[in-house]
Amino acid sequence: MPVATLDSSRIAALTELGQQLRVDAVRAAAAAGSGHPTSAMSAADLMAVLLANHLHYDFAASRNPGNDHLIFSKGHASPLLYAMYVAAGAISDDELLSFREAGSRLEGHPTPQLPWVDVATGSLGQGLPIGVGLALTGRDLDRLGYRVWVLCGDGELAEGSMWEAFEHAGHEELGALTAIVDVNRLGQTGPTRHGWDTAAYARRIAAFGWHTIEIDGHDIGQIDRALAEAETTGAPTAILARTRKGKGVAAVEDAEGAHGKPLPDEADAIAELGGQRSLRIEVAAPSVIAQPRLPEVGRLVLPTYPEGEAVATRTGFGEALTALGGARSDVVVLDGDVGDSTRAGYFRDAHPERFFECYIAEQQLVAAAVGMQVQGWIPYVCTFAAFLSRAADFLRMAAVSGAHLCVVGSHAGVSIGRDGPSQMGLGDVAFFRALWRSTVLCPCDANQAAWLTAAMADRGGISYLRTTRGETPVLYPEGEHFPIGGSKILRSSPGDELTLVAAGVTVPEAITAADRLAEDGIAARVIDLYSVKPVDVATLQQAAADTGCLLTVEDHWPQGGIGDAVAEAVGHSTAVPRLGRLGVLALPGSGSPAEQLQHAGIDAAAIADAARGMLES
């Protein structure tokens, strides 16, 4: 699109539209009695011009994969987004006034309850990184010409995740991506670091390989030219727009203390903004009218491992993932420069066109995957279990988005050995259990890991697979199935006096412990709890009824892991069993895997001792 100059009547019309968006944002917040109208008002002119002149979007067909994407990284400006939907005819004025009511789709911060919202925002610094993922998807996977527009705040440029995004997009030269930064100079508690110094932001962002444009964010002509320039420059573009928070209403304009609350007088404000309007915009259709892509799904032949061999679960995962990538065209893999360790590297070597190296930037790693799943791709996100905590807030928000992510954390637990606690995932199960609608899987052998790797693809929500570094014995025969929500009983007899519940590396330890207990005449049931969430309540309750005494053993802190999961499963039985738990009690140091398990008190000897102690007490 050539960079044309708008005529005065068009400028007047867009000015009117901007005022309408302000009025509607003020009205929505007034109706709700809360919200962030002033943060909406600063960006109203930017969004008016985008909506009317640059966005390509079919509001009647939000699932058209050729649609542009518009993400409000500053999610608290939601009244502006909803006002845009009114202007586009997507929602009614009545619905606008349901803002923040219980049951309304128009939540305090946008969520995909609305069909035009790709992802939930409201935790700052996430929209742009996800936008990078969408721009990557558009270019490298969908191969459709859609653009990705992200409205950012100036305050959120303090978030490191934004700079992971600038680096990723700059390096990838994602010309379809535009960040529109609403530089209104005021955060919650006062001025930002750089105020209206748009040059300070431009210098930083340009250094990361972006094209930058500094404009007056209330000058319709400048806005339009900048958006047009962004469409043609070929580089990711940041428009740094100097704006005034609360623009248009003197009582709040550029005023401290006016953040996050309705305007003091709705009627006065609307009058000052020129009254209510009812302009409707015909938003341009996307150039591509496409159907949602149907993946090619062929026959999956998973790798198998002979019983008794020693194979790491991460290897079972990596080989299964590679097979899955061969069978399904919609599987994509992302890794944070540890693919040699996670074994995502196997997939990289086999399917390089669907592998995305995200380097050591775990927030961007998860965000890119969230962007990809918006378009129906099935991303596997891989790094060390410990380092997934770097992206905890992105995973939390991905759950709010209802995102479908397959997350794989390797090197979990003390059993990694000598690298020490910085590399050990010891709270990962606790974190993933406490995510909305999550699945948590802890395989103990390579066949199980392979099976669960494939099962995650169709699970929905956020699934977490916990893999381990060292080789563990293959316990299950080829062809064994491991349904999510199930478990396996590995030792059982009518006279079982207690039940050992283990997962991952503690399963072989529990088996050895059961064998030693058997030598003392104590029959112990052993349950492999590979599915920690959902958990196999029936099997656990049966074990509780049969043995009255359960001992959980996990390579994890004692909090939030399988001990807690088992307690939850059996707690509401009418005959509640006694529960013992073994987990990592002391801060580990370095040491061999066997030394680590011993030091943590979760090896076979410790299990057998604890079992005897429970039966004697």
Added chain:
Amino acid sequence: MPVATLDSSRIAALTELGQQLRVDAVRAAAAAGSGHPTSAMSAADLMAVLLANHLHYDFAASRNPGNDHLIFSKGHASPLLYAMYVAAGAISDDELLSFREAGSRLEGHPTPQLPWVDVATGSLGQGLPIGVGLALTGRDLDRLGYRVWVLCGDGELAEGSMWEAFEHAGHEELGALTAIVDVNRLGQTGPTRHGWDTAAYARRIAAFGWHTIEIDGHDIGQIDRALAEAETTGAPTAILARTRKGKGVAAVEDAEGAHGKPLPDEADAIAELGGQRSLRIEVAAPSVIAQPRLPEVGRLVLPTYPEGEAVATRTGFGEALTALGGARSDVVVLDGDVGDSTRAGYFRDAHPERFFECYIAEQQLVAAAVGMQVQGWIPYVCTFAAFLSRAADFLRMAAVSGAHLCVVGSHAGVSIGRDGPSQMGLGDVAFFRALWRSTVLCPCDANQAAWLTAAMADRGGISYLRTTRGETPVLYPEGEHFPIGGSKILRSSPGDELTLVAAGVTVPEAITAADRLAEDGIAARVIDLYSVKPVDVATLQQAAADTGCLLTVEDHWPQGGIGDAVAEAVGHSTAVPRLGRLGVLALPGSGSPAEQLQHAGIDAAAIADAARGMLES
């Protein structure tokens, strides 16, 4: 210090020292059979010159507050750090060879088990942000002239947290801080994005207000001049040193596939490096020989709130924190541009010289606090509970460091109301429970919040205080004590048929539920479990013995919170009670606080219903 030129004999001596550091790193890794010698070898010349010519450190008095600080942000280069300790005479050659053995202080990644290590590293991108905190401390709190040297990898420059640090230090003009970036161009799986393009890094870092110097990282003269320049420039300085991974040993030098493993032939490598040496360096003493600072501690008069009034726990926290700041000179407060909401703003207004605004950058927020506690300050770190998850990995590593942090998360739970799920901390208790040696506190009224705020100061480790947005009734009289590890029984009678266990906003709901149950002739005990970790095992076990039936109620996902804490406490009783739990089961939307509690099924009506259900089943 003037920038002088080294004479050739000095250059030769420093070259020898660099080779010694390489040889010792190779030896340590060979002895361990693991480790990252090649990542140590690239930085050996940089560290040789630093140690011999620029570091001011008394290894015999690591607690001298005037010492410089040296942080290995690239913690995997630990064999280099330990080789430096040998050269400085701080550890013996024998101890060097204990690297990565069980029980050795020389762990795979450095931890404060060693007195000269301030903080644990090994999760990349953390050392520089913590260094920013130390440099702030040196200038604004300790007011001592120490310098902060941080050895960074090039790979970790992809971490957003590094850019939060560059922004923070640049804006604060922290001239005492030097980042020495070992640009060896190779990550784990292959080349970094920018390879040896040090200019690409320099452009980015300079844009954030830093002084930058690009050098050949194996040229002793260039290194020395750069370090001297860093000491005099007055701005934070980044030295971008082009280096070769595995430098000095042809078999691994600049080779892919040589990451994170011992050299293929130790003897050949040592020979190629010119053999073993035993140089000892007299490290310069700090200019200030100071004693650890003793805080002024005066009489603390906590705010009090009359029973029956409605006051938010965040207000009780904020006012108590301000009082604490008046009574103790060592309390400092950091917030992420939400001080008006967290109520840290009260402290900011009263004690601005000990308040640090960290803007919307939660990783840097926590990292700065970690730096401050290294020097004995007691930091209170404040933001929304939800956004603390942004810093989850920093908190995880702070626990490994044994750091003493008081962390306060406001706006926890669905009871915040209309802002929606992005702003609600619903997994925060799960996360903090599963941290090493943590304390988790959930006050229900303002007097309790005030008391616990003060109690955290002396607790040690990571303490977490969960505060809530809305006003809740003051339940406790002035002067009531709330020891950590305790609980309060709010309703009790000899005929109690079940026990309701609540914390925070669910306490008044549980009381109302108990009153309604009483109307039906059901006596319910009510326990206020304000201390979730450590938990009051005795009181819970007594309730289990007395009533046989416990129902937990929490404004949190059902996983990882007080339901799990109670299950853990009573699970190993000989008479295990039945356990019911209420938590947030559905993804919340917007709504009023009362609507949210109702929708989540944790209000008084839901509690009473669940209690009746448990007694009937």
